[in-house]
Each structure stands twice: as structure tokens, then as C-alpha cells.
Amino acid sequence: MSVYLARRFVSLTLSLIVASFVVFFLLEIVPGDPASFMLGLNATPEAAANLRQALGLEGPPIERYFVWVLGLLQGEFGISYAYKVPVADLVADRLWVSLPLAIYALTLSTLIAFPVGIIAAAKRNSPADLGIMGATQLGVAVPNFWFAMLLVLFFAVTLRWFSAGGFPGWDEGFWISMKALTLPAIALALPQASILARVMRSSLLDTLSEDYVRSARAKGLSRRQALWRHALRNALIPVLTIIGLQFSFLLAGAIIIENVFFLPGLGRLVFQAITSRDLIVVKSVVMILVFAVILVTFIVDITYAIADPRLRRAR
Amino acid sequence: MTGRTIRIAAMSGLALALALGPAMAQRTDVNIGLVLEPPSLDPTAEAAAAVDEVVYANIFEGLTQIASDGSVVPALAESWDISEDGLTYTFHLHDGVTFHDGSTMDAEDVKFSLDRINAEGSLNAQKGLYADIASVEVVDPLTVEVTLSKPNGNMIYNLGWGDAVIVAPETADTNATDPVGTGPFEFVERRPGDSIEIGRYDGYWGEPAKLESATFRYISDPTAAMAALQAGDIDAFPNFPAPETVSMLENDPRFKVIVGATEGETILTMNNSKPPLDDVRVREAIAHAINRQDVIDGAMFGYGVPIGTFWPPTHPDYVDLTDLSAYDPEKSRELLAEAGAEDISLTLHLPPAPYARRGGEIIAEELRAVGIDVEVINVEWAQWLSPEVFFPAPCPGAEGEGDAPPSYDGSCPAEFSYDLTIVSHTEPNDIGLFARDDYYHAYDNDAFTAIYEELSVTSDPEKRSELLKQAQRQIAEDYVVGFLFELAKVGVMDAKLEGMWENAPTQATDLTDVYWSE
Numbered sequence: 001m002s003v004y005l006a007r008r009f010v011s012l013t014l015s016l017i018v019a020s021f022v023v024f025f026l027l028e029i030v031p032g033d034p035a036s037f038m039l040g041l042n043a044t045p046e047a048a049a050n051l052r053q054a055l056g057l058e059g060p061p062i063e064r065y066f067v068w069v070l071g072l073l074q075g076e077f078g079i080s081y082a083y084k085v086p087v088a089d090l091v092a093d094r095l096w097v098s099l100p101l102a103i104y105a106l107t108l109s110t111l112i113a114f115p116v117g118i119i120a121a122a123k124r125n126s127p128a129d130l131g132i133m134g135a136t137q138l139g140v141a142v143p144n145f146w147f148a149m150l151l152v153l154f155f156a157v158t159l160r161w162f163s164a165g166g167f168p169g170w171d172e173g174f175w176i177s178m179k180a181l182t183l184p185a186i187a188l189a190l191p192q193a194s195i196l197a198r199v200m201r202s203s204l205l206d207t208l209s210e211d212y213v214r215s216a217r218a219k220g221l222s223r224r225q226a227l228w229r230h231a232l233r234n235a236l237i238p239v240l241t242i243i244g245l246q247f248s249f250l251l252a253g254a255i256i257i258e259n260v261f262f263l264p265g266l267g268r269l270v271f272q273a274i275t276s277r278d279l280i281v282v283k284s285v286v287m288i289l290v291f292a293v294i295l296v297t298f299i300v301d302i303t304y305a306i307a308d309p310r311l312r313r314a315r
Numbered sequence: 316m317t318g319r320t321i322r323i324a325a326m327s328g329l330a331l332a333l334a335l336g337p338a339m340a341q342r343t344d345v346n347i348g349l350v351l352e353p354p355s356l357d358p359t360a361e362a363a364a365a366v367d368e369v370v371y372a373n374i375f376e377g378l379t380q381i382a383s384d385g386s387v388v389p390a391l392a393e394s395w396d397i398s399e400d401g402l403t404y405t406f407h408l409h410d411g412v413t414f415h416d417g418s419t420m421d422a423e424d425v426k427f428s429l430d431r432i433n434a435e436g437s438l439n440a441q442k443g444l445y446a447d448i449a450s451v452e453v454v455d456p457l458t459v460e461v462t463l464s465k466p467n468g469n470m471i472y473n474l475g476w477g478d479a480v481i482v483a484p485e486t487a488d489t490n491a492t493d494p495v496g497t498g499p500f501e502f503v504e505r506r507p508g509d510s511i512e513i514g515r516y517d518g519y520w521g522e523p524a525k526l527e528s529a530t531f532r533y534i535s536d537p538t539a540a541m542a543a544l545q546a547g548d549i550d551a552f553p554n555f556p557a558p559e560t561v562s563m564l565e566n567d568p569r570f571k572v573i574v575g576a577t578e579g580e581t582i583l584t585m586n587n588s589k590p591p592l593d594d595v596r597v598r599e600a601i602a603h604a605i606n607r608q609d610v611i612d613g614a615m616f617g618y619g620v621p622i623g624t625f626w627p628p629t630h631p632d633y634v635d636l637t638d639l640s641a642y643d644p645e646k647s648r649e650l651l652a653e654a655g656a657e658d659i660s661l662t663l664h665l666p667p668a669p670y671a672r673r674g675g676e677i678i679a680e681e682l683r684a685v686g687i688d689v690e691v692i693n694v695e696w697a698q699w700l701s702p703e704v705f706f707p708a709p710c711p712g713a714e715g716e717g718d719a720p721p722s723y724d725g726s727c728p729a730e731f732s733y734d735l736t737i738v739s740h741t742e743p744n745d746i747g748l749f750a751r752d753d754y755y756h757a758y759d760n761d762a763f764t765a766i767y768e769e770l771s772v773t774s775d776p777e778k779r780s781e782l783l784k785q786a787q788r789q790i791a792e793d794y795v796v797g798f799l800f801e802l803a804k805v806g807v808m809d810a811k812l813e814g815m816w817e818n819a820p821t822q823a824t825d826l827t828d829v830y831w832s833e
Contacts, residue, residue: 031697047440094508259535264508
């Protein structure tokens with residue numbers, strides 16, 4: 001187990017170093033200057049030069065790279081060019097929207113996908129299975145932003161049960177905030193649940209045809225007992241992989257949904273920062289996301305080891 | 316009157332009171348939808364129109380202010396005297412003005428604010444407007460004397476820009492995140508990415524605001540904007556981002572649509588320094604190839620007024636010069652043949668604004684129709700505001716010192732590489748851009764510069780009007796750019812909301828007079 005963990009840890013660190021390098025130098029070559037952007041159409045070149053100086057955009061890239069990385073290591077993310085507040089504060093604010101939203105959506109998607117996938121596998125080729133396969137096919141195909149717009153039209157514009165978007169903030173109350181996140185979470189969860197249910201079904205069908213399940217049945221277990229005790233646990237590995245990927249996606253990739261519901265989430269922060277060339281925000285947020293994704297992968301790797309004892313033995 | 320009629324009368328009175336009861340509880344808050352979020356909230360350090368859309372006239376005030384009809388009105392200065400030679404301005408300040416932190420606003424604050432604009436290393440984006448200010452002297456706590464180095468007929472107007480608002484020395488550095496001004500509203504809270512809340516300031520020196528609070532919420536997606544309006548999350552969009560849905564909203568009794576004018580001259584900028592566009596005949600040919608109404612209908616769903624020069628049609632001094640560049644593809648081809656430019660290809664850089672992207676496709680098609688090969692290049696704003704289009708490429712500096720902006724010394728003149736682009740210049744009173752020699756149109760005509768210089772030192776209204784008209788005619792006759800249309804301000808709001816600005820003489824959402832009619 002410890003060798004396994006040590007290996008995963010080394011690969012985690014290497015990934016972070018490579019990522020920081022790529023992120024920094026990719027943004028160096030992006031056309032467009034933050035200072036000119038901020039000053040707009042009537043600005044004189046002199047004012048732009050003053051601002052470049054004030055933002056600390058002068059100097060050799062390598063030097064600024066190390067300053068940035070050293071800052072990151074000490075938890076200093078820098079000050080946003082545009083918002084003029086520490087990046088860490090900006091990110092923390094947005095995380096309080098994006099993280100709960102990702103967890104909410106993932107919970108919904110798992111709660112839907114597990115029973116649906118298990119039923120479909122257990123009753124293979126029954127009308128229920130066919131119905132589920134059809135529905136999930138649709139769920140995968142429907143773009144989530146379009147589904148989101150339908151939700152808004154129906155629940156916000158017509159029924160007026162929910163706001164069309166926005167986020168009141170957690171200090172307004174837990175349930176009010178949860179309510180504001182409900183439509184976005186549903187819109188995000190639907191396609192994820194469809195994918196997850198299909199993976200669950202096919203993975204379970206694979207394990208159900210394994211020899212050990214046949215042995216279990218021969219031993220006298222019912223089909224259902226064999227499924228719950230032996231097949232399900234072994235079918236979980238691919239499902240966990242997908243859940244890990246989905247969580248990373250939900251954290252950073254909810255940007256279109258954030259736009260539809262005008263939520264102040266991380267995705268929209270990065271998007272706005274890119275358009276306004278608030279590069280320090282882009283760099284830091286992307287690094288935080290890379291870290292989050294690598295961390296989630298790491299956690300998934302550990303859960304593999306829990307789900308599958310063979311992985312715990314040193315390889 | 317019998318006892319019964321009295322009872323009935325009393326009961327109907329009660330019923331009436333009950334019916335009116337909820338209606339009388341007027342709303343005192345408003346949710347305003349805006350498209351672009353301001354980066355910071357300091358109008359003196361940021362050019363972004365999004366800053367003024369929140370703070371101008373609400374939180375911050377200047378000595379003068381631009382009113383809803385475009386005129387300049389007294390604000391913190393209740394009156395002013397201008398000396399005979401036009402060099403000395405004496406401003407008399409309002410008594411009893413306080414900043415939102417309770418401190419008194421006096422002549423020292425005015426001196427501080429104006430000096431700060433022209434200070435070394437100043438980040439003010441509109442420095443050029445105030446470059447003629449030579450000194451600012453405090454005469455007494457309520458009198459300030461501003462001395463100019465040369466007469467400037469625009470100075471009173473320029474002082475009404477958001478870039479010259481009066482700030483306190485103690486709070487100037489934190490205005491970006493916690494703005495403290497003298498306006499009828501004070502800053503309450505900002506939730507980055509979501510909203511900005513302001514509340515009525517009870518110590519306001521003038522007529523207090525009718526609303527108690529207002530929240531600006533940021534919605535950039537047109538579909539989301541529409542949904543937010545229909546779901547009642549937003550009461551008003553001063554600039555509605557989805558013109559395509561306006562006709563639908565016009566027919567909905569819950570909303571009203573107000574189409575007003577802006578200061579946004581939308582132009583097809585041509586790089587006057589680059590062949591073949593340095594030939595006036597080629598520029599004229601391009602101007603005649605464009606059908607303005609096609610662009611207005613196709614790109615703006617019919618909202619917009621054709622212009623033939625760089626001045627808003629709503630202004631009393633506007634001259635209609637659209638005939639100079641009337642749609643005439645035949646003439647266009649002739650001119651191209653005359654200039655020996657039948658076989659030219661040009662690039663067209665389009666920033667993300669819908670007027671540019673949609674209008675650009677139409678214009679490219681119309682140019683192709685007269686034989687000009689057009690390559691459309693879509694760019695982001697940040698790319699557009701870079702040497703790719705707008706800023707001249709930096710000159711190689713001395714070794715190890717990086718690159719220098721071109722206009723620093725004459726050794727390296729500004730050079731622009733783009734051919735054509737489309738952009739709307741939304742600042743008011745900005746025809747002077749054509750007198751700048753480092754500007755991206757690269758227009759250089761001493762005749763125009765002379766007119767403009769005379770205009771800047773003239774304060775006689777009649778003479779000014781005449782010069783303004785001359786200036787408009789000069790750029791139109793030189794076909795400096797393709798003059799397209801004046802952007803419209805399409806405001807959509809709750810039918811019961813009153814007092815929102817109809818026009819946009821400057822980029823502001825002045826909420827001072829806004830109230831709910833029931």
C-alpha cells in the first residue's frame with residue numbers, strides 16, 4: 001500500500017510542476033495586454049505604459065515565473081489586475097458556489113444513476129432496461145445548457161417557483177442558497193447521471209458474467225444476492241473512475257451552466273479573466289483546478305485500493 | 316343618511332383601503348440588469364464604461380455633471396466664473412457636502428482630485444482631457460481656482476466626465492473596492508461575479524434619492540437576460556443585450572421598451588496609413604459600397620440611426636452628411652478603377668460586440684460585391700486592444716529596457732498593421748480623436764487639426780457650433796472611416812418603473828430620480 005501511495009504521490013508532484021510551467025508560458029504568448037485592455041479606446045500609450053509598470057508586467061518571464069511559483073508555494077496567489085483584490089479571496093468566494101454546486105450535482109447524479117443502472121443490469125433486456133437505455137441515451141445527447149434553458153422557462157418564467165438565476169450568498173440562509181443551486185444542479189446532473197447509469201449497467205453486466213458470480217450462484221445464492229454481494233463491488237472500479245472525472249469536470253466545467261444561470265462560479269471567473277487578460281487570476285485559478293483534479297484522481301486511486309484489495313499489495 | 320348607508324359607505328371605504336393597501340406599499344428597491352461587470356469601482360483609474368454605469372452620479376459626483384439630455388449641469392460646483400482670457404476658472408462649491416464616510420467635502424478635496432489626474436504616474440485613462448490644467452489653487456474652503464495653460468472650450472464638459480469626480484485623499488486609494496463619494500447613494504456591498512448593491516445616503520446635500528436601495532446584477536447571456544426579466548428577477552435592463560427579442564417584450568404589458576440615443580458612433584475604421592487605404596478614392600469607394608440600412612437592420616434589428624460623420628444625430632450641431640457616402644456600388648467600382656485598385660484584398664478585424672460581428676459579415680459581403688476581397692478575422696477585445704489592431708506596435712527599446720510606446724520620441728513613428736475594423740466609440744464629444752496623430756485610424760490632415768485646435772480654444776457658442784460643423788464636414792469629405800450608424804440605447808424595464816434615462820449622453824445609470832409609479 002505505501003509503495004502504491006508513494007508512486008501516486010510522485011506522479012502528483014510531477015504533474016503539478018509540468019502544469020505550472022505550461023500554464024505560465026502559455027499565457028505569456030497569448031496576444032493582448034492587460035493594461036491596454038483596462039484603459040480602453042481613448043487611452044494614451046503613456047497611460048498604458050504607466051499601468052504595465054504598476055501591474056508588475058515588466059521583466060524577464062523566467063524571473064516572473066519563479067516569483068509566481070514561490071508565491072504559490074507560500075499560498076500567495078497575487079492581486080487581481082482587474083478586481084484589485086487578492087486572487088485567493090476571489091477564488092474562495094467562487095469556490096463557495098462552485099464546490100457546493102459540484103457536490104450537489106454529483107450527489108443527484110449518483111443517487112439517480114446507481115439504482116437506475118443496477119435495475120437495468122439486473123433486468124437486462126426487460127422493458128424497464130430498454131426504457132432506461134432509451135432515456136439515458138437521450139440524457140447523454142441533450143446538451144445541458146439547452147436543458148437548463150427549458151428548466152428556466154418552465155420553473156422560473158412560467159411557474160415562478162425558482163429564480164431564473166443568480167446566487168444570493170450563503171449568509172442569506174442555507175435553504176435559500178440550496179434553492180438557487182437546485183435548477184443548475186439538475187441541469188448538470190442529468191447528463192452525468194445518464195452517463196454514470198450506462199457505465200454502471202455495462203460494468204455490472206460484465207461482472208455478472210464472470211466465473212465467480214456463476215460460482216456464487218452454484219453455491220446457492222439467488223441472482224439478487226449474487227449481484228449485491230459479489231458483482232456490485234467489483235463493478236465499482238470503472239464507476240468510481242467516471243465519478244472522479246465528473247467531479248473535476250463539474251468543478252471547472254460548469255461554465256456554460258453558470259452563464260445560463262448567471263452564477264458567480266469558478267468557470268465564469270476564469271472565462272472573464274481570460275477575456276479581460278487578468279492573467280494572474282487565470283494562472284492561479286487554473287493551477288488550483290489542476291491541483292484539485294490531481295487531488296481527486298489521487299483520492300480515486302485510494303478508493304480503488306479500498307474497493308479492490310489486490311491493488312493494496314505492492315505492485 | 317340612514318344608518319345602513321353609513322355602514323355601506325364605511326364598508327366600501329374599508330374595502331377600498333384594503334384594495335389600495337398593498338398598492339400603497341410601494342417598492343423602494345430596484346434590480347438593474349447590466350451586461351459587463353466593472354473590474355474595479357474607481358472611475359478615475361479605469362476606462363471601462365462598466366464602472367461609470369454603476370458609480371456615475373450615484374456614488375461619485377464631479378464639479379459638473381452630464382445630465383440626461385446631454386447638457387452639462389452644475390454638481391458639486393454650484394456656479395463658476397470664467398475669466399475674460401478663458402484661462403482662469405473660479406468654482407464656487409456647494410456648502411454642506413459630505414462624503415459617505417461623514418467627512419466634509421471642500422476645496423482641498425477638489426484640488427487633490429484634480430492634481431491627482433495629472434500627477435506623475437497617474438493611471439487616469441482620460442488624462443488628455445485635463446492636460447490643459449496648469450494649476451489648482453484653494454482660495455477658501457468653498458472656492459477653487461483652476462488655471463489653464465491655454466483656453467479650452469471643453470473644460471466645463473470634460474470636468475463632468477466620471478474620470479474627474481471628486482474623491483477624498485483618505486479614501487482615494489481604496490475606491491477600487493470600497494468607493495466613497497458624495498453622491499445620493501453609498502456603496503453597500505459587492506459580490507464579485509454576481510452583483511453590486513448601493514443604498515440611499517441620508518446625508519446627501521441635494522434632493523435625496525427616491526429609492527432606498529438598488530442592486531446591479533450582471534447577466535451577459537442574452538437568453539438568461541430575457542429569462543431574468545420575465546421571471547421578475549430583474550426590473551430593468553438599461554441596455555438590453557438581446558435586441559432580437561425586443562418586439563416580443565414590446566407586446567407584453569408587464570414591460571416597456573424605451574429606445575433612446577447614445578453617443579456611440581459605430582464606424583468601419585480604415586487604416587489611413589496603409590496602402591491602398593491611404594488613397595482617398597479607395598476609402599470613398601468603400602464608403603459607397605456599404606448600405607447603412609442593411610447593417611442596421613441585419614446587425615441591430617433595426618435599432619440605430621445612420622450617420623455620415625463622427626457626431627451624434629441628436630446633437631444640435633449635427634450635420635447630416637450621409638449623402639456624401641450614399642450607397643452606390645456603381646460609383647464604388649468606378650472609384651476603385653480610377654485608383655487602379657480593382658484587385659485588392661483587405662482584412663477586417665471584428666471584436667466580439669454583436670454590432671461588429673453581425674455588421675462585419677454584412678459589410679464584408681457588400682465589399683466583395685464591388686470586387687474587394689475581404690478576409691474576416693474575429694478577435695477578442697484584448698486582442699483588438701493590442702498591436703494587432705488598436706495600439707501601435709511597440710518600438711524596440713534600448714537594450715534590456717523592454718519595448719517603448721511609439722509616441723515617446725519621434726524616432727519611431729506609430730505604425731498600424733490592420734486594414735479595416737468595426738467599433739463603436741461610445742464616449743461623448745470625442746471628435747478630437749481625429750486630431751490625434753498616434754491614433755489607430757492614422758489620419759493626418761493639418762486642416763482638421765487646425766479646426767480642432769481652434770475649437771478647443773473657442774468658447775463662444777456660435778463660433779463653436781460653426782467649427783464643429785466644419786470639423787464634421789472635414790472628416791466626412793476625407794472619408795477617414797466608413798461612418799455607419801449611431802448605436803441605439805434599447806432599455807427594457809418593468810412598466811411601473813419611472814425615471815430611468817431614455818438616452819445615454821454618457822455611460823451612466825443615474826438612479827437619482829428613479830421610482831415606482833405604484
